Amino acid sequence: MATTIATAEPTRRDMLFIATGAVAAVGAAATVWPFIAQMNPDASTLALSSTEVDISAIAEGQIVTVKWRGKPVFIRHRTKKEIQEAEAVALDKLPDPQPDSARVKKPEWLVVIGVCTHLGCIPLGKQGAFDGWFCPCHGSDYDLSGRIRSGPAPRNLEVPEYAFLSDTKIKIG
Amino acid sequence: MSGPSQYVPKNALARWLEARLPIIGFTYDSFVAYPTPKNLNYWWTFGAILSFMLIAQILTGVVLAMHYTGHTSMAFNSVEHIMRDVNWGWMIRYLHANGASMFFLAVYIHMARGLYYGSYKAPREVLWILGVVIFLLMMATAFMGYVLPWGQMSFWGATVITNLFSAIPLVGDAITIWLWGGYSVDNPTLNRFFSLHYLLPFMIAAVVALHVWALHVVGQNNPAGVDIKDVEKDSVPFTPHATMKDMVGVAVFFILFAWFAFFVPNYLGHSDNYIEANPLVTPAHIVPEWYFLPFYAILRAIPSKLGGVIFMFASIAILVVLPWLDTSRVRSAVYRPIYKIFFWLFIVTVIGLGYLGSQPPEGGAVIAARILTAWYFIHFIVVMPLLGLFEKTKPVPASINDAVLAKNGGERVAAAAPAQ
Numbered sequence: 001m002a003t004t005i006a007t008a009e010p011t012r013r014d015m016l017f018i019a020t021g022a023v024a025a026v027g028a029a030a031t032v033w034p035f036i037a038q039m040n041p042d043a044s045t046l047a048l049s050s051t052e053v054d055i056s057a058i059a060e061g062q063i064v065t066v067k068w069r070g071k072p073v074f075i076r077h078r079t080k081k082e083i084q085e086a087e088a089v090a091l092d093k094l095p096d097p098q099p100d101s102a103r104v105k106k107p108e109w110l111v112v113i114g115v116c117t118h119l120g121c122i123p124l125g126k127q128g129a130f131d132g133w134f135c136p137c138h139g140s141d142y143d144l145s146g147r148i149r150s151g152p153a154p155r156n157l158e159v160p161e162y163a164f165l166s167d168t169k170i171k172i173g
Numbered sequence: 174m175s176g177p178s179q180y181v182p183k184n185a186l187a188r189w190l191e192a193r194l195p196i197i198g199f200t201y202d203s204f205v206a207y208p209t210p211k212n213l214n215y216w217w218t219f220g221a222i223l224s225f226m227l228i229a230q231i232l233t234g235v236v237l238a239m240h241y242t243g244h245t246s247m248a249f250n251s252v253e254h255i256m257r258d259v260n261w262g263w264m265i266r267y268l269h270a271n272g273a274s275m276f277f278l279a280v281y282i283h284m285a286r287g288l289y290y291g292s293y294k295a296p297r298e299v300l301w302i303l304g305v306v307i308f309l310l311m312m313a314t315a316f317m318g319y320v321l322p323w324g325q326m327s328f329w330g331a332t333v334i335t336n337l338f339s340a341i342p343l344v345g346d347a348i349t350i351w352l353w354g355g356y357s358v359d360n361p362t363l364n365r366f367f368s369l370h371y372l373l374p375f376m377i378a379a380v381v382a383l384h385v386w387a388l389h390v391v392g393q394n395n396p397a398g399v400d401i402k403d404v405e406k407d408s409v410p411f412t413p414h415a416t417m418k419d420m421v422g423v424a425v426f427f428i429l430f431a432w433f434a435f436f437v438p439n440y441l442g443h444s445d446n447y448i449e450a451n452p453l454v455t456p457a458h459i460v461p462e463w464y465f466l467p468f469y470a471i472l473r474a475i476p477s478k479l480g481g482v483i484f485m486f487a488s489i490a491i492l493v494v495l496p497w498l499d500t501s502r503v504r505s506a507v508y509r510p511i512y513k514i515f516f517w518l519f520i521v522t523v524i525g526l527g528y529l530g531s532q533p534p535e536g537g538a539v540i541a542a543r544i545l546t547a548w549y550f551i552h553f554i555v556v557m558p559l560l561g562l563f564e565k566t567k568p569v570p571a572s573i574n575d576a577v578l579a580k581n582g583g584e585r586v587a588a589a590a591p592a593q
Binding site: 122153 | 329332333335336337339350351352353354355356357358359361365452453454455457458459473476477478479481534535
């Protein structure tokens with residue numbers, strides 16, 4: 001084998017190596033991408049991403065659970081007393097401060113995703129120290145606005161995207 | 174494992190094959206002539222026990238996959254179909270489900286053996302790290318397998334564990350949705366778990382091959398913790414000595430396995446998993462399988478979501494750097510009187526964490542889990558480095574032969590024939 005002579009100047013061969021390597025890297029990334037992206041939600045899953053709910057039958061004080069994107073959504077028809085209680089909470093007492101008004105479109109209707117923000121269990125309604133929800137898995141306590149008050153969950157129950165189509169009908173998603 | 178093969182082909186066909194693919198010679202050198210320390214005790218049979226467990230799991234698993242349906246609407250019923258309709262289906266499923274538990278029991282004993290006798294220490298670091306990789310693959314395989322029957326614990330276990338990834342800052346939610354293939358654990362999740370549950374055991378088998386390769390390069394550790402110096406005096410051929418001893422270990426272990434599978438097949442399971450998965454009802458108390466309980470206890474002991482996840486993964490990752498955290502020059506705990514105490518304290522800590530992981534996270538259980546979690550890490554980060562500096566070790570025998578003689582009336586033999 002001939003000995004390699006080190007040259008200070010880059011050669012045409014160096015250029016070709018780099019160019020070939022760059023094309024190969026882009027090609028590899030382009031090949032890998034579909035294999036990663038196939039795991040994301042598919043078209044049929046995305047197609048089920050909104051649902052309409054008739055809320056006229058939900059009595060005051062009642063919580064109804066509907067399924068949206070495979071997850072439960074709690075629709076709570078709050079009483080006057082419950083609304084006052086939720087609005088009266090001082091924000092500095094909250095781990096994830098949010099006023100009640102920022103979490104509802106109409107004060108009597110609270111719509112939250114029923115998935116504990118800790119590790120995804122379903123909290124139980126009208127239980128716990130704050131009469132909101134209590135998660136049986138690891139003991140997170142939510143209040144009448146679905147806000148985390150104590151326990152390991154880091155965030156308030158999420159408010160899904162929803163709109164009032166009429167006074168008695170909402171569209172979630 | 175170097176140098177020319179000791180295998181001598183006995184017939185023309187074997188000679189012909191050996192000149193083209195020396196597979197008989199390779200097997201002979203690795204599993205027949207291979208020099209084995211002559212002082213190995215029964216704790217060393219768990220490597221063979223684990224190999225047999227892997228084979229048993231793959232065999233029963235391949236058969237179960239012939240009858241199982243990986244769809245949310247049919248998975249639960251297809252498992253009941255296996256239990257009631259398929260010929261011998263009940264037995265094969267109970268062997269597979271209890272086999273997972275037996276696999277973990279054996280791997281924990283195998284790991285504890287490594288910790289006690291310092292099998293992770295130089296030059297066996299790569300061998301040890303490959304073992305940690307196998308352990309991680311086993312955990313992933315077992316977790317995904319537990320999801321397949323699509324019972325309540327399957328569903329909620331999958332929900333809790335996949336939600337661990339949502340603790341990652343910024344990209345956590347996107348990663349979780351990517352893992353699920355939807356917005357919750359659902360059919361795409363079940364389907365991919367089935368695919369991966371079938372794949373991973375073969376990846377385990379591949380890493381086991383590397384593990385055995387690394388073992389045969391550096392040689393087996395042994396209770397004395399000294400390497401083979403004189404092949405004639407310190408070692409015996411792998412076959413028949415180690416092979417036969419391994420078979421005794423495998424047979425005894427399989428009696429235990431059979432007892433679980435045939436007499437108490439559901440003892441290690443959870444009754445909630447005989448209720449079909451319901452995404453709208455969470456069971457009152459979610460617990461993982463027993464072999465994950467210590468890690469589950471660490472997860473819950475940390476009062477922060479991200480912190481808990483980090484500590485749980487760190488509790489396994491720390492094993493990777495153990496060879497460098499242990500500063501002692503002596504391998505075996507036989508000659509390390511203080512380490513021996515800390516070793517048993519560590520075993521008690523892990524079992525204690527396992528118990529606390531099975532309890533509801535309330536009151537005293539949380540505080541106890543925090544103390545034991547702290548000790549788990551202190552053991553590796555503080556005790557292991559300091560012991561090597563301060564511990565007064567006992568004299569280590571000069572060779573495996575000396576260790577054997579010292580244990581079995583060596584004084585008399587040594588007096589009759591003084592060492593050369």
